[in-house]
Amino acid sequence: MDVREKGQPLFAKPRTSGRAGGWIMLALLALTIVAYYPGLSGGFLFDDYPNIVDNPGVQPTDASLGTLVRAALSSPSSEFKRPLASLTFAANYLAAGLDPYWMKLTNLVIHLLNGVAMFFLARALLRRFRDEYPAGWLAALIAGAWLLLPINLTGVLYIVQRMESMANLFVLVGLLGYVHARSKLRDAKDENGAWRYYALCTASLVMATAIGLLAKETAVMLPLYAAITEWVVFGFRDRQNRVDRTIASLFLVVLVLPLIMGLVWLLPAVLDPADWATRDFTLATRLLSEARIVTDYIGWTILPTAEALSFYHDDFIPSSSLLSPWTTLAGVLALAALLALALWLRRRRPLAALGILLFLGCHLLTGTILPLELIYEHRNYFASFGLLLAIVPVLAVAWKSPMALPRYVALGGLILFWLAQTAATAYAWGDPLRLAADLADRAPRSPRAQYELGRAYIIYSHYDPDSPFTRLAYAPLERATKLPDSSILPEQALIFMNARMGLPIKNAWWDSLIGKLRAKTPGVQDESSLGALTQCAREGLCHLSQERMVAAFLAATSHPNPSARLLATYGDYAWNVLDNHSLGLSLSQKAAAARPGEAAYRITCIRMLVALGRVEDAKQEYQELEGMNVGGALDHELRSLREAIDALHTGASNSASGS
Numbered sequence: 001m002d003v004r005e006k007g008q009p010l011f012a013k014p015r016t017s018g019r020a021g022g023w024i025m026l027a028l029l030a031l032t033i034v035a036y037y038p039g040l041s042g043g044f045l046f047d048d049y050p051n052i053v054d055n056p057g058v059q060p061t062d063a064s065l066g067t068l069v070r071a072a073l074s075s076p077s078s079e080f081k082r083p084l085a086s087l088t089f090a091a092n093y094l095a096a097g098l099d100p101y102w103m104k105l106t107n108l109v110i111h112l113l114n115g116v117a118m119f120f121l122a123r124a125l126l127r128r129f130r131d132e133y134p135a136g137w138l139a140a141l142i143a144g145a146w147l148l149l150p151i152n153l154t155g156v157l158y159i160v161q162r163m164e165s166m167a168n169l170f171v172l173v174g175l176l177g178y179v180h181a182r183s184k185l186r187d188a189k190d191e192n193g194a195w196r197y198y199a200l201c202t203a204s205l206v207m208a209t210a211i212g213l214l215a216k217e218t219a220v221m222l223p224l225y226a227a228i229t230e231w232v233v234f235g236f237r238d239r240q241n242r243v244d245r246t247i248a249s250l251f252l253v254v255l256v257l258p259l260i261m262g263l264v265w266l267l268p269a270v271l272d273p274a275d276w277a278t279r280d281f282t283l284a285t286r287l288l289s290e291a292r293i294v295t296d297y298i299g300w301t302i303l304p305t306a307e308a309l310s311f312y313h314d315d316f317i318p319s320s321s322l323l324s325p326w327t328t329l330a331g332v333l334a335l336a337a338l339l340a341l342a343l344w345l346r347r348r349r350p351l352a353a354l355g356i357l358l359f360l361g362c363h364l365l366t367g368t369i370l371p372l373e374l375i376y377e378h379r380n381y382f383a384s385f386g387l388l389l390a391i392v393p394v395l396a397v398a399w400k401s402p403m404a405l406p407r408y409v410a411l412g413g414l415i416l417f418w419l420a421q422t423a424a425t426a427y428a429w430g431d432p433l434r435l436a437a438d439l440a441d442r443a444p445r446s447p448r449a450q451y452e453l454g455r456a457y458i459i460y461s462h463y464d465p466d467s468p469f470t471r472l473a474y475a476p477l478e479r480a481t482k483l484p485d486s487s488i489l490p491e492q493a494l495i496f497m498n499a500r501m502g503l504p505i506k507n508a509w510w511d512s513l514i515g516k517l518r519a520k521t522p523g524v525q526d527e528s529s530l531g532a533l534t535q536c537a538r539e540g541l542c543h544l545s546q547e548r549m550v551a552a553f554l555a556a557t558s559h560p561n562p563s564a565r566l567l568a569t570y571g572d573y574a575w576n577v578l579d580n581h582s583l584g585l586s587l588s589q590k591a592a593a594a595r596p597g598e599a600a601y602r603i604t605c606i607r608m609l610v611a612l613g614r615v616e617d618a619k620q621e622y623q624e625l626e627g628m629n630v631g632g633a634l635d636h637e638l639r640s641l642r643e644a645i646d647a648l649h650t651g652a653s654n655s656a657s658g659s
Contacts, residue, residue, distance in 0.1 A: 021136025028144025174208025
């Protein structure tokens with residue numbers, strides 16, 4: 001039996017024109033544009049730099065096949081490379097260069113498209129409960145409120161998170177296609193043509209997941225969302241209320257089997273302590289911490305504070321046990337209660353149950369066993385839809401309830417609150433210095449937030465010792481060096497700044513930097529810091545103590561299994577600054593061996609071998625590189641290296657003939 005047949009409406013509802021939903025949706029789309037527009041003028045931030053600004057792969061000179069393939073495979077964020085998202089960054093670059101305005105505008109358009117897709121999805125779901133809910137305008141309220149949620153702002157104005165918003169666009173479209181096809185199957189009067197809707201169910205899940213994965217791995221959750229929707233809304237039943245074996249078989253193929261294979265592939269690495277060496281938490285403490293974090297996400301979505309949505313969350317202290325802190329146990333109990341509530345509501349208020357289960361299901365990927373960063377607001381980009389699906393109908397549909405007016409006031413107040421906070425935050429994002437000051441104020445205990453404020457002052461100082469911004473930079477950077485669990489970023493910034501300006505460098509900064517590198521395995525931020533100092537020294541812009549730099553590299557590489565990036569950076573410094581070519585080549589070869597699939601390290605080795613006159617070794621490395629040339633992505637590099645090797649070979653032959 002369809003869930004909409006199980007009960008009668010609690011009260012009569014007024015007739016509403018089908019056009020009302022469209023007009024409400026248009027109005028909320030316009031409000032979203034108004035709220036976000038001030039933020040489009042802002043700059044790049046954090047992971048935008050390695051993925052876009054400092055990534056030549058997404059800065060093609062033309063739209064040839066080779067450069068586009070190179071762009072597609074250039075993302076450093078994931079081993080899966082997220083080619084679709086990277087191609088859109090390349091398209092932005094070809095159209096407008098490295099102008100963050102147009103990249104943010106593209107993100108806003110994708111966000112609006114997500115809102116439209118969410119409107120149609122919510123309407124399709126609400127139509128399964130048409131005796132209880134008006135589909136049109138209620139769907140518009142759900143989708144429009146989602147567009148304005150402050151927690152979703154980083155999915156728009158944080159350029160690199162286009163990966164998240166693009167993946168979710170295909171998730172929403174795939175889920176919409178599935179719900180539409182299943183509704184047709186349940187409502188059809190006979191079985192003629194049923195195969196078409198089964199085919200649409202399959203295509204919606206398989207194709208949307210496959211395309212979404214090209215933007216970001218979170219698209220892999222689509223089959224789970226569809227399975228939850230199937231269980232709550234359709235009950236795995238056919239039109240005769242029998243178990244639909246075709247649908248059950250579909251989920252066996254697209255969800256259960258991939259889940260088993262994924263766990264078999266992931267678990268050995270997840271259970272290996274070495275994979276957690278660069279983190280401040282273990283598998284156990286991560287799971288405990290996520291109970292607090294996922295519970296917090298609920299409050300951050302519905303009633304967010306400025307401190308909660310602070311972007312930088314490196315001041316979060318992981319849980320060490322169920323009672324340390326006590327909110328860990330509270331979080332575990334809250335999530336268990338939320339799951340129990342969803343199961344209890346499944347037959348009583350299935351739409352609310354669906355929303356809760358979608359929220360919880362969304363965090364199964366990023367909030368459980370994978371050794372990812374603990375907290376990111378953009379992880380709620382889809383999960384927040386689940387919360388609104390559970391909450392908005394309760395507040396919006398109360399025609400004859402004695403509590404109708406308070407519910408309407410609460411919903412209207414929430415939407416206005418979300419609009420105001422999103423607009424205010426977007427305004428801060430519209431100027432790099434204003435944003436840095438705002439985020440540092442929101443998170444005074446965050447080393448990253450304080451570093452970014454100091455870095456913004458440095459940028460505005462233009463390396464002028466007499467600039468007022470120069471004096472302002474020291475306080476937040478010095479403060480960041482002393483905060484718990486800070487990386488070497490603030491020390492690096494202080495050393496870099498004074499070196500560029502020809503000012504004295506404090507021994508305390510070097511001591512702190514080297515001490516941190518010796519104390520624990522360097523993370524990505526530490527590696528980036530050493531890379532920045534190396535580049536500055538190589539380009540002759542910074543006169544840095546070689547003794548101190550070598551001590552820093554030795555401290556960083558003293559830990560087991562140093563990363564390829566760290567080895568390559570040390571090799572760069574040894575070759576170009578120390579003029580120690582044997583050490584530089586050795587370190588670069590170790591980097592290539594550590595990441596055999598990364599072409600950049602092998603290219604560096606070939607150039608070093610050519611410079612050393614080792615033609616045969618260079619040829620051997622060149623042959624290895626040729627095998628990595630997928631779709632012509634390395635054509636330019638291979639041509640340049642081939643010319644260098646041929647010139648070296650010719651020179652060697654001429655020398656031999658002359659002798």
